[in-house]
Amino acid sequence: MPGPRAPQRGPGADLTSLAEAGTGTGTVIGADRDPAAIEAARERAADRQTVTVLLGDIHALPLLDHAADRARTDRTLQHVADPAQALREFHHVLRPGGRLVMGEPDWDTLAVDHPDSDLSRACTR
Template identity: 65%
Template sequence: MSGRAMFLSRYNAYGGLGSWLTGRMTPAAFETAKPDPVSYLDRLAASDLGRSYKRRMLDELDLRAGHRVLDLGCGPGTDLQALARAVTSTGAVIGFDHDQNMVDAARTRTAGQAMVDVRHADIHDLPVPDHTADRARTDRVLQHVADPLTALGEIRRVLRPGGRLVMGEPDWETLAVDHPDSNLTRVYTRHIAERVVRNAGIGRQLARLAAESGFTVPTVIPVTPLFRDVQVADRILGLERTTRRAVEAGYFSDRAAEAWLSHLTRGPFFAAVTFYIVVAEV
């Protein structure tokens, strides 16, 4: 930890990875300050990518008036209002998150909506009676949990017969960033898969894990977010910040990191990753 602190101290003092390595400032294309979690989730939801896949997930949930729906890993309540509109005042929306700050933000945003309840809870041990929910959703949550199979078992437990779960997760091992040195791309992706995201291959595993948990899986929808603007990509993927972490972890040398980032700013830029929407039913 002391080594990391020293690196970050130098990073902050000298203006970013590029300057720390070479005496030049990090290109303006990159966002060097990490956004706070609430701002980041709001940013993604407001992007074309976020609006598109969230709309598809909402369609696949097939919500009806009077449904009881669970938003598992609801964050700051980004999607709670859309769910509430779909189930109307006759239904109920319950958001769960393990982060109390997120719970507080979600409660503030949904204050006055009697059909919305936000709770602090662990997805591995939901405080919900058996077979009492009609629908559930997880949105980029299972990639981070300690045990996805246990979480899926809990979700199946609380869904009624005929209930539906809709999940959306990326497969980070499919991340492709064009670069003249393809080995740098492979190293960058490997660093994400091994060090940054706990369950980096969860997207491709969702259908199997759901089946192992007792669900049937009628639908798997691949979505391929495509980025051709480095600034847009960086605001979602955190290219510079992730490269900095790769240097700290020993995946990139200083020289390789400089070569990687400097080319990305010169373009043309191309990056893509596969995102899966999986529908599972009880």
């Protein structure tokens, strides 16, 4: 019997699992400003008709106002030029009552569990 599936990583890694979690009547939209990441995400989700991947910037998302029910980012705000503008942009694209979920690391409390404590400390610094 095969073991647990390793989590996917890289561009668009979560798009197919988000599409699987949906009702099948909605669309999962991924956006990135890097054309190479867009191409990789499109290839990864090619078999999912409910997944769309768009070239765009988080500061000016390529969506109409109030077009989305949900939005999600993972380790994104730490890399953007203007986090406040990115949050305003999510406010524009989310419908009233929509939900934004963001995952950002807290680098001050990051812990690495490894037998070599010097290596663990080096990784967190």
